[in-house]
Amino acid sequence: xxxxxxxxxxxxxxxxxxxxxxxxxVLTGDPDSPPEGWAVGQLLYDGLEDAAGDAGPHDHDxxxxxxxxxxxxxxxxxQTLAQSGTAALPGIAFTSSAWSGFYYDASTIHxxxxxxxxxxxxxxxxxxxxxxxxxxQVSFGVTSAGDWPLKLYDGSPTYFHGIGVGVNSLTxxxxxxxxxxxxxxxxxxxxxxxxxxxxxxxxxxxxxxPAPEEAGVDGLTVNEVxxxxxxxxxxxxADIKELKGN
Numbered sequence: 249x250x251x252x253x254x255x256x257x258x259x260x261x262x263x264x265x266x267x268x269x270x271x272x273x274v275l276t277g278d279p280d281s282p283p284e285g286w287a288v289g290q291l292l293y294d295g296l297e298d299a300a301g302d303a304g305p306h307d308h309d310x311x312x313x314x315x316x317x318x319x320x321x322x323x324x325x326x327q328t329l330a331q332s333g334t335a336a337l338p339g340i341a342f343t344s345s346a347w348s349g350f351y352y353d354a355s356t357i358h359x360x361x362x363x364x365x366x367x368x369x370x371x372x373x374x375x376x377x378x379x380x381x382x383x384x385q386v387s388f389g390v391t392s393a394g395d396w397p398l399k400l401y402d403g404s405p406t407y408f409h410g411i412g413v414g415v416n417s418l419t420x421x422x423x424x425x426x427x428x429x430x431x432x433x434x435x436x437x438x439x440x441x442x443x444x445x446x447x448x449x450x451x452x453x454x455x456x457x458p459a460p461e462e463a464g465v466d467g468l469t470v471n472e473v474x475x476x477x478x479x480x481x482x483x484x485x486a487d488i489k490e491l492k493g494n
Contacts, residue, residue: 252279252292262291336363388413396421437478 251262251274259279274291277283286292311318333339338349338360347363356370368375388397396410396419412419417431426438 250294250296252294254282254286254288254290254292256288259292335360335365 252259253262259282274293275283275286276293276295277286279292279294282292330339332353333341333349333351334353335351335358336347338347338351338358340351341347341349345362348361349359351358351360354370356368358365359367364377366377368377396412398411399408400410401408409423410421412421414429417429419426419430420428428438429436
C-alpha cells in the first residue's frame with residue numbers, strides 16, 4: 249500500500265503513496281500493529297512499494313488483473329465465465345495446446361482439437377466429425393419408422409437408409425420404405441409399392457430378362473418377380489395357418 253496517516257479515528261491510506269520512505273517524521277511498521285509513538289497526523293510507511301488505492305496492500309500471493317498463473321487448485325463458489333472463442337482459439341484451452349479446448353458457437357458447444365472442431369453438442373443433437381470408436385455398448389431407444397436411431401447416408405444428408413428398433417423386432421428401411429423386418433418369428437420382407445403382380449408369375453415362366461442395349465422388350469424385372477413371389481408366399485402362408493387351425 250505505501251503510506252498511512254494516523255487520525256483521531258484510527259488511520260487511513262494516503263493516496264499517491266508508494267516507493268520507499270525514511271526520515272524522522274515517517275515511521276515504518278504494520279498499521280494493524282503500529283510502533284509506539286505513532287501520533288495523530290503522522291505518516292507510517294508499511295514497507296510495501298505498491299501505491300495506495302483500491303487494490304489494497306499485497307503482503308500475500310495474489311493474481312493481478314492483467315492475469316497470471318495459479319499453481320494450485322482453483323475452487324469457485326459461482327460461475328467461471330470465459331469468452332466463447334473459436335476453433336483456432338477456444339475460450340477454454342490447455343497449456344500444452346492453446347488451440348485445443350472448448351468453445352461455444354450457434355447454440356453448440358464444440359470440442360476443438362488442434363484448431364478443428366471434432367465434437368459438437370447442441371440442442372439438436374451430438375455430432376462427431378471423423379471416425380467414431382466405441383469400446384463399450386452403443387444403445388438406441390425404441391423408435392418408429394421415419395425416426396430411426398441409425399441412419400446410413402448415401403452421399404447426401406437428405407437421403408438415407410435406416411435401421412430401426414421396434415418392440416421385439418429390428419427393421420431395415422431403404423429410403424422411406426420398409427425393406428425387411430427381423431423378429432422372433434424370423435424375417436419378413438417388405439413389398440415394393442406400385443407393382444401390379446396379378447399375372448407376373450405366369451409371365452415369369454416364359455419371360456426373359458431384357459438385354460440392356462435392347463429397348464421395348466416385353467420382359468420382367470427381377471424386382472417385379474421377387475415382389476410377386478413374396479406376395480404368393482404370404483398367401484400360401486396364410487392358407488397353411490388356416491388349414492393348421494382347422
